[in-house]
Amino acid sequence: MTAPLGPPRIRIPRSARAGEVIEIRTLIEHPMETGLHQAGARRDMLTRLLVRMNGETVLAADVRNGTAANPYHVFFVRIERTSSFDFTWTDEGGRSARTEARVTVG
Amino acid sequence: MTTRRSLLALALLPAGAAAADDTALQRAIRDAVGDAPITDGGIALRVPATAENGGQVPIAILADSPMTAADHITGIHVFATANPAPGVASFSLTPLLARAEVHTRIRLAEAQRIIVLAQSNDGRVRRATAEIRVTTGGCLT
Numbered sequence: 090m091t092a093p094l095g096p097p098r099i100r101i102p103r104s105a106r107a108g109e110v111i112e113i114r115t116l117i118e119h120p121m122e123t124g125l126h127q128a129g130a131r132r133d134m135l136t137r138l139l140v141r142m143n144g145e146t147v148l149a150a151d152v153r154n155g156t157a158a159n160p161y162h163v164f165f166v167r168i169e170r171t172s173s174f175d176f177t178w179t180d181e182g183g184r185s186a187r188t189e190a191r192v193t194v195g
Numbered sequence: 196m197t198t199r200r201s202l203l204a205l206a207l208l209p210a211g212a213a214a215a216d217d218t219a220l221q222r223a224i225r226d227a228v229g230d231a232p233i234t235d236g237g238i239a240l241r242v243p244a245t246a247e248n249g250g251q252v253p254i255a256i257l258a259d260s261p262m263t264a265a266d267h268i269t270g271i272h273v274f275a276t277a278n279p280a281p282g283v284a285s286f287s288l289t290p291l292l293a294r295a296e297v298h299t300r301i302r303l304a305e306a307q308r309i310i311v312l313a314q315s316n317d318g319r320v321r322r323a324t325a326e327i328r329v330t331t332g333g334c335l336t
Contacts, residue, residue, distance in 0.1 A: 110293040121302075125279055147291040155275045155283030155301050157251045157333070163298035166291060 094119065094135075094178060094186035104193045105168040113140075114163045117178050117186060121158045134181050135160060141175040142166065170194050220274060220281045220310075227272040227285055228312055233320045238313045240323040249303040249333030258295035258313040258321060262288075268295035270314045277307035302333035 100114040115138065124132030138150040138160065148164050160178075174190045241255040260268045267290045273283040283301050295313060303309075306328045314320045 123280075142291055145291060146287075146289055148289065148297075149287040150297075150299070151285045151287075153282040153284060154280040155273070155278050155303075157300040157302050159300075161298075161300045163255075165293040165296055167293040 094180060094184055095188075097176060097178060097186055097188045099174075099176060099188060099190050101174065101190045102192060104195070107169055107194050108167065110165050110167050111192065112163060112165055113174070114161070115140075115176055116159060116161045118159050119178075119180075121152070121156060121160065123154045125154070132181070135178055136181050137179045138162060139177045139179075140164075141177075142172050144175075147174075168192055168194055220276055223274055223281045224272075224310075224312065226282075227270070228314050228320045231314065231318055231320045233312065233322050235322050237321040238311065238323045240309060240311045240325045242309060242325045242327050245328040245330060246303060246333075247330045249305070249329040249331055251300050252303050252327065252329075252333065253298065253300050254309065254311075255298040256296065256311045256313070256323075258315075260295040260313075260315065262290050262292055262295055264290050265316075267316050268313050269316050270312075271295070271297055272312045272314075273299075273301065274310040274312075275301065275303055275307060276310060278302070278304050303327060303329045304332045305329055 095117055097117040102111050105111050119135050122133040124130050135152055140147045150162055152160055171194045172192050177185055177187045179185045238258040246252040256271050258268045268288050271286040274281045275283050286297050309325050311323050312320050
């Protein structure tokens with residue numbers, strides 16, 4: 090019930106050229122249990138993924154009942170300089186899981 | 196006469212159910228984009244024609260946008276019209292993204308139409324839809 094969220098998995102290049110568009114893939118293991126279909130099933134849902142680059146918001150995903158278990162997201166970012174990424178998932182109970190990545194331009 | 200009336204009742208039942216679904220869908224769409232006018236085009240929705248497993252259906256949404264500070268997509272919203280709850284996900288986008296493109300995996304209870312909306316920073320909303328057949332429904336797994 091109070092097990093930690095996660096662990097998240099991120100696929101992101103370690104390095105890139107200035108101006109390059111990189112693909113970022115994220116996945117977090119989570120049942121996304123809506124509590125709708127089984128008697129007694131307790132609702133257990135993530136509510137948000139927030140992605141930041143150098144502290145600025147890149148993308149936020151508000152996930153609801155129709156989002157599949159083990160939420161998976163792919164998106165594309167243009168890299169101009171060495172950048173740090175921060176990925177934070179939050180559930181409806183306020184728990185969160187966070188991970189970081191760094192992409193070196195050089 | 197009785198037969199005719201029963202047939203009429205049978206014919207009306209699904210229509211009534213559909214109207215209720217439409218209300219939930221319309222409410223979800225209004226919550227997402229308000230009363231902004233919606234036009235088709237300028238956005239693509241890529242889905243499989245048939246989803247073997249309704250619990251994990253890959254979809255990709257791609258709106259035409261330069262994603263500059265002056266001209267970018269601010270939100271992408273996904274609706275599954277025949278799920279118990281039509282809201283699937285909403286994405287808030289910023290010009291830090293290279294493209295107004297998001298891929299994810301969704302759940303579908305049964306064969307249905309998917310609607311995606313993309314709102315740009317000038318408030319305009321574009322729509323794309325796709326029909327997906329579902330071999331095994333995803334909301335019961």
